[in-house]
Amino acid sequence: MTPERTRAARELLAFYAEAGVDALIGETPVDRFAGSEGREDVPAAQPAPVGSPSPRPVIRDRPPPQPSPATQASRGPASGGGSPPPPTPEAAVMAAREAAKSAASLEALRAILDRFEGCALRGTAKQLVFADGNPQARVMFVGEAPGRDEDIEGLPFVGRSGQLLDRMLAAIGLDRTSAYIANIIPWRPPGNRTPTPQEAAICLPFVRRQIELCDPDVLVCLGNPSAQALLGIKDGILKTRGRWFAYHTGTREIRAIATLHPAYLLRQPLQKRLAWRDFLAIKKELKKS
Numbered sequence: 001m002t003p004e005r006t007r008a009a010r011e012l013l014a015f016y017a018e019a020g021v022d023a024l025i026g027e028t029p030v031d032r033f034a035g036s037e038g039r040e041d042v043p044a045a046q047p048a049p050v051g052s053p054s055p056r057p058v059i060r061d062r063p064p065p066q067p068s069p070a071t072q073a074s075r076g077p078a079s080g081g082g083s084p085p086p087p088t089p090e091a092a093v094m095a096a097r098e099a100a101k102s103a104a105s106l107e108a109l110r111a112i113l114d115r116f117e118g119c120a121l122r123g124t125a126k127q128l129v130f131a132d133g134n135p136q137a138r139v140m141f142v143g144e145a146p147g148r149d150e151d152i153e154g155l156p157f158v159g160r161s162g163q164l165l166d167r168m169l170a171a172i173g174l175d176r177t178s179a180y181i182a183n184i185i186p187w188r189p190p191g192n193r194t195p196t197p198q199e200a201a202i203c204l205p206f207v208r209r210q211i212e213l214c215d216p217d218v219l220v221c222l223g224n225p226s227a228q229a230l231l232g233i234k235d236g237i238l239k240t241r242g243r244w245f246a247y248h249t250g251t252r253e254i255r256a257i258a259t260l261h262p263a264y265l266l267r268q269p270l271q272k273r274l275a276w277r278d279f280l281a282i283k284k285e286l287k288k289s
Helices: 003-019 069-075 089-101 106-115 148-153 160-171 197-214 224-231 262-267 269-288
Strands: 139-143 180-183 218-222 244-248 253-259
Touching (some): 089 106, 089 197, 106 197, 139 197, 139 224, 148 160, 180 197, 218 224, 218 269, 224 253, 253 269, 262 269
Parallel strands (some): 139 180
Antiparallel strands (some): 244 253
16 A cells, blocks of 8 residues: 555544544445355455545444343343343242242251342352251241351351340340241341342241241341331331230241340440340240240
């Protein structure tokens, strides 16, 4: 290529760049979905005589742009295979209900949760935090979700709030051999954030089945999220705590009460007096029943 043509080509490309041209297209339409045998190659440009006007640059076909992962997920799996998109929240809730219903024992329920993929928290947590304590105990405590220490140990309430809960249990003559402890959410949310309503709805069938299989005489909801999810109440925990409710398992009615979460008591130690009243009520109910 002569210096004049080289300079003209560069000036033309500079003009295209200043005009905002960021893609090259051919002069004739190309069916990019057709097979290679059904496409005709674009003929290469022939050298122009010296002194003729600068030719247009040769346009080569480029492969079609690939869709982003988010677009692929919204479209579903490709025809050539690949991972299926994650289930919708409604489908995940239905799958959780069916899976939880099939568990005939706590061991089976734990195994089902270990392989359940309907909740995204499973992929960010270190491990499943199922339960701790005695499943034959007459009282069951249900919190919201595990934290960092629980995620490491694989047991609920083993951090600072768990240590406070142990002292509260000891104050009414209980310990982890005479109580059963679980959470609404069995996986730690990233950064200890609050679980979303969708995550709680997906995990709720499992904890409900857990309560049915344990069949305690007294159910204690630790904190507002647990009370709202299990008891269906709308009031705040300060209005709800200390009141007795009826929790129906489908086969029997369990006495249920809501109280303040130990993590809240660590932030608001003056409220321990309210929690102490609730635990005295729990002790009295256990003796009566």
